[in-house]
Amino acid sequence: MDPFEAMLPEAKSSSEIDLLRDEVRTLRRLHESVHFLTTAPDLLTLRGEVLTLATSMAEMPRAMLALRSSGGGFKLKAAHGFEDRKSEEVRVLRRILNRTLTKREVLLEGNIHDGGILGFARAGDLRLGAVACLPLIAKGTLVGALLLDDPDRDRPFSPAEASLLRGFARHVAAALYRLQGETRLRQKMSDLARERDRLEGQKERAVELVERERKRASASQEELTALLTGPYAGAQRTFTRRFLSQALARSGGDLGKAARLAGLSQEKLQELMRRFRLSLDSTSSSGNRRGVRV
Structure with a gap:
């Protein structure tokens, strides 16, 4: 079974489930095009932005995911605070962070299926009780995302849960597309810089060649002048x-x-x-x- 499809509940009558399935399929289509993120040299520079996007859903700008200094729990931390700390979305996200992952090592050493950026967590101590998309961190470096779901759940997603997942999918897709564009732009700039260096090198070599030819012609003229004014004359x-x-x-x-x-x-x-x-x-x-x- 496709690991992306396996993340979804079995309830086929829910329109919310259909919407979520579309979001997951969109993420799956993105998987191949964004797989280079696992080895991208600018991954660390993107880490803060993606973490912000991952927890900036439902009108929570500049939110960041942070580990507690001790223990296996998690907490939400925002640079300028949430607009509404009592909102349903915030409470759902807190519950996901504190109840879904039971050990700190799960997030630090997450077991991602098939090595993909978007994959299915199979850690034995991962307790699935909610739906969420979380960034996967390995020793401070963003290496992927977890799509968590309870395969046995029989109730529909709440609007807050659906909003979290759909919002994450939209924002991460936009961030990844933007990263691809920036990467292509950096590559183009690098190519142009190399071409400029090549042309400048050719120009320098041409100037040196002209100077050598000028000196050679000048020396030949001096020899000819000396010959014409000396023995030949x-x-x-x-x-x-x-x-x-x-x-x-x-x-x-x-x-x-x-x-x-x-x-x-x-x-x-x-x-x-x-x-x-x-x-x-x-x-x-x-x-x-x-x-x-x-």
Whole structure:
């Protein structure tokens, strides 16, 4: 039998029982989607909120479940007090807390069927005498919830009891859905933060690469400049002077022919002749080329 369905009384004619069965089915549908709460890293931060929700039914805001300092009894504790301490809901909840669980260890070391968040308590010393949803605490950590019921009861639920159970189901469902949304939001924020870090790392690496390339280009330019102004420049001057000297010698004293032989305009040739102190020499001897005066 489904442990969730086993929690419900057998009276099928009661509309209140049908409503409660719907609430339990809703909680069962939530079971799979909220099972991660047993290992959620932010469980402790949610503990106070869920405890407040668990005992804030029927107009009892900010109520909290607390153990007595000694003994196995339980008491209700509210940060700002209940709106109506004499209400039927408060009396029912007190009776549930003080009579349903007979030993402190039951709440501290509750035996939850199938390890679920919502499960059926099978502790031998658990005396079932009322209907309630209670948070299960293990050494100060919220680990689940108990849905308590008396399978042999033959009377319908009182309005106060039904209100407690339905209110708990509504509030816990809302809290769990909100937690799921917050968890997804935190995951999305974490993903965005990781993506931002990745992009920033890529940007830093790109900046470093550009800087390395700039330094490499600068070093190459310095090497080229040193080469052009050093040995290469001297060799270039020597080669140019010899080339022009040969062109002038073969020209027979004709500036235009010398320019054609050198592949230069006459103006450029004259500029280079002045630079290298070269001139046309019309003096010739038999069989010899024109001399070149430097």
